[in-house]
Amino acid sequence: MKKTIYSIMGLTTLLVFNSCSSVKVLDSWKAENVSSINDKNIIVIARTENNQARIAFENEIVNQLTAKGLKATASFTKFPKLNPDEKVSEDKQEQIKNLLINEGFNAVVLTVIKDIKEATRTVTEGGYYAGATLYPRYYRGFYGYYYNPMSYSSFGNYVPETSTTFTSKTFVLESVAYNLAEPEDKQLIAVVTTQIENPSNITKVAQEYVKAITKSLVK
Incomplete structure (x- = not known):
C-alpha cells in the first residue's frame, strides 16, 4: 500500500487554453511517514475559480486514488459553493477547518498555481x-x-516563407499532501512542483499530469 500514496499528487488547477500541452516534473519530495495517509479519508481540492477545471481535475485524482484502494472525495461534491481560490480570512479558515472535521476528513491533497509565464514566439516556415x-x-x-x-x-x-506569431503560457504548480491526524509540524507528507506548457483539453492534461507525477514518485 505504500506506493498508493504516491499517485495522490497528480492534481492541478488550470484554465483552458488552445495549443498542445507538455507536462514536466521540476522537483518532488516525500516524508518518511508518507504511507500514513493510506487509511485516511482524503479530500481533494483544486484551487481555481474555473469550476470546469476544478471538477475535471478533482475527479481525475479521486479516480486514481480509488483505483489504488484509497478513500478520496472531490471537494466540489461536498462543498460545491466553496471557492478554493478566494482569499481566506480568519473566520473563513475556522469555517473550513470545521467543515473538514464535521465531514470526517483527516487528509488533504491540494494544488495551487505558483506562477504563470507568458512568452511570444514566432515560427517561420517555407x-x-x-x-x-x-x-x-x-x-x-x-x-x-x-x-x-x-x-x-x-x-x-x-x-514562400510564412511566419506565425503566437503567445504561449507556462504554468508552475505545486501539489501538496497533508495528513491532518499528525501534529502540525509533521502533517506535510509530499510536495511536487510541476511545469505545464499550453494546457489544452482539461481531461487529457489531468491524465498527463497524474502520469507524470506518479512516474516521478514511484521508484
Missing part, C-alpha cells in the same frame, strides 16, 4: 525550393544545356 528534378535524365546532353542553361532548373518549386 523559404526553400521543393520538388527538385532528378539527375541526369533531365539535363540530357551537353549541347542542349550549353545553348539554353537558364531553361534548366534543379531547384524545383519555391515555397
Whole structure:
C-alpha cells in the first residue's frame, strides 16, 4: 500500500487554453511517514475559480486514488459553493477547518498555481525550393544545356516563407499532501512542483499530469 500514496499528487488547477500541452516534473519530495495517509479519508481540492477545471481535475485524482484502494472525495461534491481560490480570512479558515472535521476528513491533497509565464514566439516556415528534378535524365546532353542553361532548373518549386506569431503560457504548480491526524509540524507528507506548457483539453492534461507525477514518485 505504500506506493498508493504516491499517485495522490497528480492534481492541478488550470484554465483552458488552445495549443498542445507538455507536462514536466521540476522537483518532488516525500516524508518518511508518507504511507500514513493510506487509511485516511482524503479530500481533494483544486484551487481555481474555473469550476470546469476544478471538477475535471478533482475527479481525475479521486479516480486514481480509488483505483489504488484509497478513500478520496472531490471537494466540489461536498462543498460545491466553496471557492478554493478566494482569499481566506480568519473566520473563513475556522469555517473550513470545521467543515473538514464535521465531514470526517483527516487528509488533504491540494494544488495551487505558483506562477504563470507568458512568452511570444514566432515560427517561420517555407523559404526553400521543393520538388527538385532528378539527375541526369533531365539535363540530357551537353549541347542542349550549353545553348539554353537558364531553361534548366534543379531547384524545383519555391515555397514562400510564412511566419506565425503566437503567445504561449507556462504554468508552475505545486501539489501538496497533508495528513491532518499528525501534529502540525509533521502533517506535510509530499510536495511536487510541476511545469505545464499550453494546457489544452482539461481531461487529457489531468491524465498527463497524474502520469507524470506518479512516474516521478514511484521508484
